[in-house]
Each structure stands twice: as C-alpha cells, then as structure tokens.
Amino acid sequence: MAVITMTINDELVSGVEGQSLLTLIREQGIELPTLCHLEGLEARGGCRLCLVEVQSTHRLLPACTTTAQEGMAIQTHSERLVRYRRMILELLFAERNHVCAVCVMNGRCELQDEAAKIGMDHVRYDYLVPELPLDASHDKFIIDHNRCILCTRCVSVCDSVEGAHTWDVMGRGVNSRVITDLNQPWGVSRSCTSCGKCVQVCPTGALANKGSTVAEMVKRHDFLQWILDGREKKQWVMQNGGSEGRR
Amino acid sequence: MKRSDLQAMARRELERQQAVRCRLLCCASTPCLSSGAATVQQALEQAVTDNKLDAEVAVVSTGCMGPCSRGPMVTVQVAGQEDIYYENVTPESAQRIVVEHVMANQPVAEKIMPSDLPFFAKQHKIVLANSGLIDPERLEDYVARDGYSALAHALREMTPEEVCAEISKSGLRGRGGAGYPTGLKWDLVRKAPGEKKYVIANGDEGDPGAYMDRTLMESDPHRLLEGMAIAGYAVGADQGFLYVRGEYPIAAKRLEKAIRTAERRGLLGSRVLESSFSFRIDIRIGAGAFVCGEETALMASIMGRRGQPTPRPPYPAQSGLWECPTLINNVETFGNIVPIIAHGADWFASVGTAKSKGSKIFALAGKVDTTGLIEVPMGITLREVIYDIGGGVGEGHTFKAAQTGGPSGGCIPAEHLDTPMDYESLRALGAIMGSGGLIVMDNASCMPDVAKFFMEFCTDESCGKCVPCRVGTVQMHRILERITNGSATAADLQILEELCTMVQETSLCGLGQSAPNPVLSTLRFYREEYEAHIQRRECPAGVCKMTEAPTLALMEALPRRIRELGTIPMSLA
C-alpha cells in the first residue's frame, strides 16, 4: 500500500492510500465529531459534523466519506467549522424533543457529548416540538422517536451486519422517521432477530433497552469490529478487553 | 435500415408533403391542449372534409409553437407563401380559416399573430427548430427534416474521440443548471475504464414554473433520442435511460412510441443503422420528488431506491449507475447535439457569447403580456426578453423582478435589466441560469413572501439525509413566516442570514446548497422590504396580512427560553 503525505492543521502527516480523511485525522489524535458515521458501518455523510476545509476546493468536505489524497491540505477546526458544527448541533436539538434530564442516555449520549464539548449552552432556533410516538412493543427494546437524529446507524447495522434489514426510513425531509417493517410496531416485526445491534450503535437515547431508567443506558460498539474482523479475516480480537465501546 | 434507406424515407415524405397544397399545423402540446386545441383540430379536420379538401389539405398536430398563452395556435403553410400564425383559435375561427384562408386565400385578419413581432424575430431556434413544425408522433416527419442523418454521419465518418472533440469545440455547456462543459464530461466518461457504461437524459425538470424540457420531449422526441444515441456512441455506452418527470405522462407516451418506432426501423437497438454500434433506450418515470433531478439521486431512483443524493466524488462519470461510468445530461443539452454534429461546432459557437455558446430556451411566465416558450441566443438582455419578446408587463404595472433558476435561483431587479443572459453574468447577480424558468413579477409581488414560497418548496422537497438542509430549511421558513406575518424581530433577520450561509456551505447536495439563494438574492436587492416588514410591520406590496402582533414574538421567546433549560446538555462533570 502506497504511503501518502498531506497536511492537517499545518502539520505534515503521512497515511496510507485509500484511507478516509477521518481515519487519518483520528490517527493524529485529533477529535472530530461524527454523529452519523461509526467505524465499521458504511460512511454516509449525513450529519455534516465532520466537515473539514480542504485547500484545493472551496467546498467543505465530510471527512468520513472523503478519501485522503497525496498533497491535500486540510483544516479541521477553523473558526468557521466550529461555528457551523455548533449551529448543526443546535438544529438537531431544535428538531425533536430532547429533554436530557429525563433521558435514558443522559451523561452517555453522543449528541449531548458533542454539544457539551463545543460549549453549546442554548439553542437559538425554534423548537419544532413534533408530536412523536414512543414504541415499547418490543420485548427487549424501545424506540423513542423524540430522541432520534436520523443518523440511520440502526438501518445500516441491521442491514449490513445483522442482515435483517428490519429498519429503514420513511417519508422525507423533516418528516422522515425510522421504521420497522411496514411501519408496524417493532414488537410484531417478523424480520427482527432481537439481536440488539441497532440499540448498541444508536448515538442517542432513541434506541434503548427496555426498562432502562434515566441516565442508565450503556452502549457498546466494539462488537462491530469483532464481527467484521471475524467475517473477513477469521480473527476474533476483542479490543479494550471488551468493556464499554465508546471511549 | 441503412443510410440510403433513411434518405429514401426522407424523399418519400417530402414528396408526400409537397403533394398537398396546404398544411394546417395545429399545436397539440399541453398548454394549447388545455386551452382547447383538441376541439380546434377536430373543427379543422371537419371543415376540410366538409369542403372535400382531403386531397389537397393536410391537418397535422404538432408540438409547441412558442406563444402558449395565445393558444390554441394554428399555423397555415401554403406552398410558396409565408407561414401564417393564428392565435386564440376557436372551433368557429378554425372553420373560417379553412373556408376563408385556405379556400379563398383571404387570411382571417383578426386572428393572425403577425410573424414580424419581436416575439418571433428575436428568437433563434436551434433546439426547438422542429418544434411546432413536425408531427412528433411520426418518424417520417422528423426524417424529412434530416432526422437521424447526424447519427448516421457520426457513426460512419467520426470516431468517438472526434465526436467528443466536436462537442468540446462547440463550447456547449450543460443546460440542466450548472453549465458544466458538455464535451469535457463526455470525454471523461469515454476515458473512464469500464466495459459497461450508461447514458442518462435528465428529464425530471423539477423547477416549478419551467416546462422547456417537457416541450422538447413532447414536440420533438426523436431529436432527443438521436442526441442520446450519438452520446452513447461517443462515450461507449450501449444503454440509455430517459428519466421523465411523473407529471408528464404525454411526454412519456410520445417518447415510448418514438423509441419503439426507432427500434423497429433499426435506428436504435442492436446494430444501429447497420453499424456495429448498439444502443437501447429505456424510460423511467419519476414519482414526484424534486431532488431526483440531482444526478446522484436520479440514479438512485432509476435503481428503484429512495431518491437520496450521495456525496460526490465519486462523480457519475467515474461511478454512476450500478457503479459503472455514467453520462448524465439534461434533455435540452441533448437537444443541442444533433445540430452541432449536423452543422458543425463552428456554426454553433458563432451564436452566443464568449463563454456561453448557442441558445437557451426559457419558459417565460408570470406578469408579462405573452407568456410561453422562447429560444434566444445566449447573451440577449433581460430587457429584450421581457419587453420585446414578452411584450412588457402591461399597462399600469411596474416591473419589479425577474426570477430565474427557480428554487435554486434568484431575483433580478429593474436596475439590472440590461444584464446579458449568460451563465457568468447571472451568477454574478446571485441568480443562476438554472434550467430556464423565467418568471416576471410586478409590484403586486412581495419579495419576502417570494422567498418564503421557495423556502417552503425546499422544506417540502428536502430528502432529509443531511441536517443543515433537513432542519435548516425549516428554521429559515419559520423565520420568513414570522417576517411575513409581522412578528419577526431584528434578531431574526440576523439568524436568517447566518443560517443561509451555513446551509449553503454545509449541505450535502445542490438542493440544500442552493436553497438559501432566493433569500440571499431578495435580501441583496430588496432589503428595505424585509426591513419594512420587521420594523414597521408593513408589507409594501400589500400581500402579507401581518396578522400576528409583534409582542407575540417576545412572548413566544419566553417559553422558548424556559424550555431550553430542560434541554441544555448536562455538564458531564
């Protein structure tokens, strides 16, 4: 594999051809928020939080879907990028009903985390306050649409890792919603194997174990690499001793 | 069919046409049909039969002649005389046309639309050259006007490289909006590695208020097929798709028929014109989603999926339909191919401006005297289009703005009426050429309300994949709603402007990236109108009702802040 060199935030770095910008950036120990992308799932470029400035183009490019190329020069935390990230997070908080104080993920939520890290302490936009249901028909899990940010990690993991394709998205625009089967209650879904993968990868309190109470839900992502490596390389190596996946 | 058969077909058809003394062309395109063209045609046919003129007079249904608002339109062609256009034809006047004009050579003066009007004189028809003159449902009619000879010429006399080079040399740029050089795109696809390649004609025409692609598909379907086939030969594709907007069933039907006729005659399908080149074309019907005009979303839709765009790169030229190199061009772009190959790149490049070559079709609509479809040389000024061709905004009305580019475009105010219509000049004004919608507004239009109209469109049509567009457009719409109902504050305007730039720069696809354009452009030229709404709660155009009290805005802000407390992300300490 060919080695490439490029500059990230004015530092010269080297990486491997074919790597995504995101991987390369993270290898340098630089934190970049990613709410839709998750290592092991197909990059989608939906949340726009990982946008970076690339010198050769006037467009901002998402690090998760862009391949690193020889000679690229990028900025990851310019004033403009940070401002936009903050605005995007505000938009997400305004879109649905996030009341952290009573949420199962309070304290461990990726959305909340990113907002805290960037210092987002208020929302300047109208809360859209949509009326959305909570579906608790499944034996083990619940889906609370009020907390969903439409990252579609659940759709992706259920399709590409579990292979069930129980989830998909219905409608479009701000009226989109994740659905199981024919927009039926999750509990009656015949395709769901109750594997729980979707719950584990969900960045927010939208998907949770049934019965979790406020701030109780813990999620792990490490199974993803475990399964994918097992599938591709026939190697099963548990990282971080198999404890909590994130961080 | 061979090239010589093609020539024989043309000869036979010309003889057939010359056998009649007079041809009555009756527009059967959608706008005229909705003004009653079908009954007019029946009346013409009836009158011809009643007067036993069947042998010497032919009634032909054609595509759009241009001045749609004056429809139903009828053209009378008498051998050796100039064509005469009739407007607002009724069944009764149709009868008179036959009796007085055709039989007694006394044209029906009060129904004539003079052909020396600037409406006709200032136009330059390249793409629409056949529109309104041929019967779109008859291959022979097209062939008689040299149809498919450009394809025959390209197949026999030119290599694929040469075709691409000719298109590059012509300076043709994409008519779908962005104006990307067509020749360059073809060459990219031609050079892209891959056995299987595709050609797509984008007939989704999402701009609400534009219908040139529809007209081209309905009025001259074979030109489009021939253009696509030439493209297929040039890039090495053997399969084409025609993506037709769902609202256009007539276009889809005519194209379907045209494809089948062409295949039967060996002009499409396997071994085109007995060469080694094969090219099939399939139609796909859209299902009501503006975003499917975007190329990556359109390809997702052809593959039967949700029409959501994917990040570029990879560009379709590298990896498009089923991951194969794919050429995608607008329908009007394809409409330019045949004349370029037939008359040469230099001829084409002699029309237009230095950077924008050829002609552009505009759908002229709104507050102008004659609305309809016009094809003008690039670089013509807006003033000529509106005042000469369109006949002005009418007595007692004042021109206020011309909107181009639909929901991705902007408004051009009176002080810029002398701007030449080309890609660069329009972009410099914050408007875009777009696909060719051109809507004229007078003083009865309120600009913040116009911006709200387009923003509502974008919230409706956002696919929902990325956050800035999905939620940002809704927030912008909310603010515009407040501005137009009298409850906005100065802070709202600032937030709106910030959102505009953010959504522009961070959205995934062109829909989101261009959604703020109507706001930014109206803010640029009509800022005082926004301020009147906000500061004085006045709508200068008298459109907005200003139903909400301004204090409400403050009251509304209060519970908002309280609710925030519950949602401020907890500190993680």
Place this chain on the structure above:
Amino acid sequence: MVESRTRSAASPDLPHPSGDPRFALIDRTLKRFRFQQDALIEVLHTAQEAFGFLEEDLLIYVARQLKLPLSWVYGVATFYHFFSLQPQGEHNCIVCMGTACYVKRAAEIVAALQTAYGIEAGQTTPDGMLSITAARCLGSCGLAPVLIVDGQVLARETPETAIAAVQLAIEASAAAGNGRSSQLDDSYDEEGDL
C-alpha cells in the same frame, strides 16, 4: 395524473390466485422487468394505477415478489409524493402551486377550496368525495393559475371558477350515481390503447 404508463398491451393473463384481476397487471410489470429489484418504482406505479392507492397487502405482495425487505418497500413508497397509501377521493382537484401559478395567486384558490370543502391540500373529504392535492408545476405555466379537476386541465382560474368546476364535477357524478368504479375502468381503457 398517474396516467397510463404500463407499456405492454393488455393481454388475457390468467387471473391471480387471490381472484383479483388487478394483480395480473402487477404481475405483467414484474415479468417485464424480470423480477429485478431495481424495478420497484415501476412496479409501484403499476400497482397504484391498478388499485388507486397502495394498500398494505399490496406492498407486502410487491416486497415478496421482488424479494425486498418490507421496510425498504415502505421507505420507497413514502419517499415519493406520487404514491399514496390512503384511498383517494372519488374526485380529485390538483391545484398548481408552481412559481408561475404562485405569482398569479394560486394560493387564494387553495385557500378558497379549503374553506369550501373543509380539507387542506393533501387531504380527502370524510365522505370520500373529493381529494385536493397541490402540485408543483403542471407544465402549463403560460396559462397560470392552472387546475386539474378529474384529469381535465383548466387554465386561468380564479377562486370562484375553481370552486364552480369542482362543484360541477361532484354534482355530475352524483347525478350519474356512481363514480369510483368508472375511474378504475378508465385506467383499464388507457392500458389498452398503448
């Protein structure tokens, strides 16, 4: 608006096991596309034409035939505005809300229809008589504002003429005594003439 777009000529296909002959139309489209999953949208077009709207059973049938997940089919069917998962009214009135029509005050027509029939654009009256839909440009911008009542394009409308046209359509069918079945027959006819 969803006019005939199935291309194969009507042929005396065998009746479907369910006994509903309309499934034969879907089967024909499925066969034409050799049951390829990419044909989903085309199949849904045919299904909606034949049945008027996409019932749950129909979506399940299509998903089975194309071997696609249910949620996938549902996701596609709800993405595109042409597909309707609810039955449509006996009569429909499509108001153009494209730019040209907006500039010529189509919003007033929509508002007038809303007041007159108590439903918003996109809804059907409770008695199933009328559906009102807003469209984005019907391609007759020169004749704005434009309206389509039961398939007939009406140009240069005003709120008054619009309501009159809708009323006329409703009364005509009330006089004739039946509406829905004749609509379905229409779609068969169109099938035949292609």
